Amino acid sequence: MRGGNHSVVSEFVLVGLTSSLEMQLVLFLVFSVFYIAGILGNLLIVLTVISDSHLHSPMYFLLANLSFIDMWVSSSAAPKMMSDLFKEGKVISFRGCITQMFFIHITGGTEMVLLIVMALDRYVAICRPLHYLTIMNFRTCISLLVAAWTIGIIHSLIQLVFVVNLPFCGPNEVDSFYCDLPRFIRLACTDTYRLELMVTANSGLISLGTFFILIISYIFILLTVWQHSSSGLSKALSTLSAHVTVVVLFFGPCIFVYLWPFPTVPVDKFLAIFYVIITPFLNPAIYTLRNKEMKVAMRRLLSEILSFRKLF
Numbered sequence: 001m002r003g004g005n006h007s008v009v010s011e012f013v014l015v016g017l018t019s020s021l022e023m024q025l026v027l028f029l030v031f032s033v034f035y036i037a038g039i040l041g042n043l044l045i046v047l048t049v050i051s052d053s054h055l056h057s058p059m060y061f062l063l064a065n066l067s068f069i070d071m072w073v074s075s076s077a078a079p080k081m082m083s084d085l086f087k088e089g090k091v092i093s094f095r096g097c098i099t100q101m102f103f104i105h106i107t108g109g110t111e112m113v114l115l116i117v118m119a120l121d122r123y124v125a126i127c128r129p130l131h132y133l134t135i136m137n138f139r140t141c142i143s144l145l146v147a148a149w150t151i152g153i154i155h156s157l158i159q160l161v162f163v164v165n166l167p168f169c170g171p172n173e174v175d176s177f178y179c180d181l182p183r184f185i186r187l188a189c190t191d192t193y194r195l196e197l198m199v200t201a202n203s204g205l206i207s208l209g210t211f212f213i214l215i216i217s218y219i220f221i222l223l224t225v226w227q228h229s230s231s232g233l234s235k236a237l238s239t240l241s242a243h244v245t246v247v248v249l250f251f252g253p254c255i256f257v258y259l260w261p262f263p264t265v266p267v268d269k270f271l272a273i274f275y276v277i278i279t280p281f282l283n284p285a286i287y288t289l290r291n292k293e294m295k296v297a298m299r300r301l302l303s304e305i306l307s308f309r310k311l312f
């Protein structure tokens with residue numbers, strides 16, 4: 001029993017996205033393809049960057065770290081959702097629900113900070129090219145990564161400390177395909193107005209704030225490049241347009257989910273698909289398919305693996 005005497009709910013029911021069997025089949029196929037392709041793509045990036053010494057630079061290390069986090073982002077909700085799609089009772093235990101929210105916010109928060117770090121890396125590389133390797137040295141990179149994970153963990157812990165002892169006395173249907181704070185809080189048998197405000201202030205403002213920091217840093221980079229040479233502008237534009245695409249796809253839904261004030265319109269659960277499944281899949285595609293060095297390195301790695309297998 002949790003949260004005192006009135007807590008009678010020990011598990012929650014995830015309503016899911018649809019009740020139609022055909023739609024469930026379509027969703028299952030689409031999600032499996034995105035999820036598996038995302039995991040394989042991100043794994044390939046991590047292995048390529050680690051194994052290829054040509055790619056041992058801050059930009060690629062950060063990219064590999066982004067891929068590493070993306071694997072966790074998509075794994076925090078997608079496997080459970082896919083195994084639930086055809087089940088009659090899509091239940092999740094109280095502990096499971098808390099654990100899921102904990103992971104979603106650690107990985108999501110860390111990913112947001114990492115995207116800022118990546119923008120900083122691009123700023124130094126483009127605007128201070130001569131000092132790039134002294135500024136973005138190995139120690140700075142590691143410190144920035146530690147900072148990203150620390151902020152992610154604190155962001156997640158702060159919110160969960162407030163909800164872990166909430167009393168639940170009856171309603172236990174989470175109208176979504178995974179547990180997340182806004183809908184979880186609304187099921188509690190208490191006045192949740194201040195808690196909802198806390199989530200909006202924490203998750204909502206972090207999403208919105210990070211989004212603006214990133215957009216402003218991209219504009220700043222472009223302006224700096226433009227002042228120095230107009231020929232460098234098109235190269236910077238093509239690098240940054242990839243970043244902007246990821247940022248809009250990831251933050252648009254997040255901002256909507258945490259800042260949308262009308263819970264009666266269930267658009268947010270469909271938008272959540274974007275940051276749970278689509279963005280983790282798109283990140284490797286966007287960041288690497290446009291990058292020649294990365295493509296060459298991947299081809300090298302794959303051919304090495306293939307020739308290695310022929311030895312046996």
Ligand SMILES: *[C@@H]1O[C@H](CO)[C@@H](O)[C@H](O)[C@H]1NC(C)=O
Pocket residue numbers: 046049050058061062064065068138141142145
């Ligand atoms: C993350 O970056 C650090 C250095 O910046 C690197 O040593 C490490 O291998 C990277 N992690 C992954 C999973 O790529």
